[in-house]
Amino acid sequence: MTSNSGIRIPSRLPLLLTHEGVLLPGSTMRISVDTARNMQLVKSRLLKGTSLKSTIIGVIPNTRDPEHDTDDLPTLHRIGTAGLAVQVVGSNWPKPHYTLLITGVCRFRVAQLLKERPFPVGEVVQLDKLEQYASADAADAVDAASADGELGELSQRFYQVAVQLLSMLDMSVPVVAKLRRLLDSLPRETLPDVLAAMIRTSNQEKLEVLDAVSLEERFKKTLPLLTRQIEGLKLLQKTRKPRPDDDKKVLAVRRGGVFPGRQFSLEEDGEEDEGDDIALLEKKVRGANMPEPALRVCLKELKRLKKMPQSMPEYALTRNYVELMVELPWSKSTTDCLDIRAARVLLDSDHYAMEKLKRRVLEYLAVRQLKRALKGPILCFVGPPGVGKTSVGRSIARTLGREFHRIALGGVCDQSDIRGHRRTYVGSMPGRIINGLKTVGVNNPVFLLDEVDKLGKSLQGDPAAALLEVLDPEQNHSFTDHYLNVAFDLSQVLFIATANTTATIPPALLDRMEVLQVPGYTQEEKVEIAHRHLIPHQLEQHGLTPQQLQIPQDTTKDIISRYTREAGVRSLERKFGAICRAVAVKVAEGHKAAKPDPPLPDSSHAGGEVGAQEQEGRGQETLGDPGDLALPPEMPIVLDCHALKDILGPPLYEMEVSERLTLPGVAIGLAWTPLGGEIMFVEASRMEGEGQLTLTGQLGDVMKESAQLAISWLRSNAKTYQLTNLAGGADPLEGTDIHLHFPAGAVTKDGPSAGVTMVTCLASLFSGRLVRSDVAMTGEITLRGLVLPVGGIKDKVLAAHRAGLKRVVLPKRNEKDLEEIPPHIRAELDFVTASSLDEVLNAAFDGGFPATQEPFAPPQVVSKL
DSSP: OBOSSOBOOOSEEEEEEESSOOOOTTOEEEEEEOSHHHHHHIIIIITTOOSSGGGEEEEEEOOSOGGGOOSSOOOOOSEEEEEEEEEEEEEOSSSSEEEEEEEEEEEEEEEEEEEOSSSOEEEEEEOSOBOOBSSHHHHHHHHHHTOSHHHHHHHHHHHHHHHHHHHHSOTTSHHHHHHHHHTTTSOGGGHHHHHHHHSOOOHHHHHHHHHOOSHHHHHHHHHHHHHHHHHHHHHHHHHOOOOGGGHHHHHHHHTTOOOBTOOOOOOOOOOOOHHHHHHHHHHHHHTSOOOHHHHHHHHHHHHHHHHSOTTSHHHHHHHHHHHHHHHSOSSOOOOOOOOHHHHHHHHHHHOSSOHHHHHHHHHHHHHHHHOSSOOOOOEEEEOOTTSSHHHHHHHHHHHHTOOEEEEEOTTOOOTHHHHOOOTTSTTOOOOHHHHHHHHHOSSSOEEEEETGGGOOOBTTBOHHHHHHHHTOTTTGGGEEOTTTOSEEOOTTOEEEEEESOSTTSOHHHHHTSEEEEOOOOOHHHHHHHIIIIIHHHHHHHTTOOTTTEEOOHHHHHHHHHHTOOOSSSHHHHHHHHHHHHHHHHHHHHHHHHHSOOOOOOOHHHHOHHHHHHHHHHHHHHTTSOGGGTTSOOOSSEEOOHHHHHHHHOSOSOOOOHHHHTSSSSEEEEEEEETTEEEEEEEEEEEEESSSOEEEESSBOHHHHHHHHHHHHHHHHTTTTTTOOOTTSOSSTTTTEEEEEEOSOTTSOBOSSTBHHHHHHHHHHHHHTOOOOTTEEEOBEEOTTSBEEOOSOHHHHHHHHHHTTOOEEEEEGGGGGGGGGSOHHHHHHSEEEEESBHHHHHHHHSTTOSSOSSOOOOOHHHHHHO
């Protein structure tokens, strides 16, 4: 059924005068804007407008020659088309202008010109009636209502001719296939405009169709144009030789291209013989704007192709090579649409926090705006998984208005994946770089090299070495793929790499990139990200609305602290997905229960017992009270801690710090992992023996050496710190065996950061005193007792904050790294910077070290005495 309210355009419209073509309702056209009036219209209405109405403008065909334009406004054509500006692209070459992509909506008549400057504005009267149809059946009902009389006959005849025309065209062309699918569902009154805009017609013929306000007149004007097109296609099929001036239009349709100021043209070139096919290929080669060396190689291969019979296996290989050379974007590029303010707004809306990274990206964009020919730099985002490295690269592409292409390098172990295979091999193909350029179709896209730290190496070569030329701004202007065997300029490509750690990136490759650290998020940042991005996205993915499910911030904090332990937000998003699925079941059950149930047998005739059994059975089926079956669940569902436990189960992570430090010989260290920072317990015990040291917990060589350093330093300072062995002697290792253990033995651990933690743990063991349960520490040690700086300070501090610790002991030379810590976290933690192990021990024990009070006596020592 038809809606009573039709769609209306504004009564006052800004008027855009165009001499490049005629926009018809239902068609899309690119219009180049370079006159003063039109450019002022674009700046005032399209670029600054915020509502949908501000993007609707009136397009008036201008018959005056643009070369003779004056300051006076020309006589306006009486009929125009109201259009919706879909896209606006600006450029300064060869002169300042805008290119608009406009979709025609309906006809209008200019009733009165209200003003001429800075751009014309007219009072218009809408001529076409636009109705909203509930379904395709509604369109059929309208057609049936007008089926009587001459108009009905014209409509039916026009429809048959349109079907005949589409049947003669190639259905592999997307435009043709889409129009054929929509032909039966479109209202008949819209078909003349749509088809007249798509077939090959002159501007004067399109103008006559535009002026045909009456539907009957419109059918009569358009029908001969369709008939002429059909006759031309029949003649083309007989000759099987396309006219030379048709090649460009045929190529444009096959590639889905649109000429500026012209509408789609549907042509079918029929089957071509071999000679014409090679001639067309040669024309494409000469029109591809290749550099001179590439053109010479391509013409040489084309000359061989002409002399080669099609039955030879090499024919297909050579043909594929020439076609690839034609398809590569040797000179095709997109124009950067740089606006630093808009870029700042876009980055802030897409990503919360990450201030340092966003500041560096804005610096790059600002330099790019001031200096167009910028070489490099190659940016490398390094950080834990799930912190948004890939999405930042996608946002940069959106900001620049460039094409985006992601190349996954994880597990790549063949250099041919980067450089391609030589054409002498069977099944040879170009590398991922050249394939990516072919996919995006321009020579200045944004390439994201994902997981560059996970490149492999095999007998087929080292792909990391193959990337050296790609990522060097001084060399990639002449990158040579083995398959192409000619140089391709990659200097306009913006390369962005991502990695979880720089430890596995070869030094030569790392030297070519500017590393930007992307640390993990704090709990407060995760809460903001969850409520700004993750929860709305999961609600949309699961068909829920905020009116059906609400997750308070306190519940979000519980999920972050008790159900996830990560630097990013991927696990957090999965938890929200699990919650949405559980709520979706409740909502779906409520909708089902709200439907009327089939009538039950009358209990007055069958007996009350039968009715009770029916009700009991239905109640067990829904796992609820039978009386609630006809009512949906209360909305919204607010998730509290009890519902959280029912959906996600018992908490996965509980704070066990105080429980682990109930005996001497336990200390808390801070470790960095590719997944972010973690707290790490170090445990030590001693027993009677011969002074042996046992290390367990999958420790690497560096950590084993740190343990030896800790033992040696404590033995050399045993008198100073009043450390004794089990028998009370001065040497802590005399007659004593030491066992040093790092829990989570399945995880390999290495690095110098645990040196101060081992010293503190062993000092606690030898002195019998407890380490403070709220202290964590990190730092490298020397044999003289100095504390040296380490890396990953921000991630380690965030891990200590997540664990509820209050004091963090850091090397003195890492004090500068505290500036990266958010201010509210710095305020909640007590930082102790130490340059020697004396300061570390004083901060780790209550009352300093050695203490004035009596040491804690372990149970085994008391029983022995």
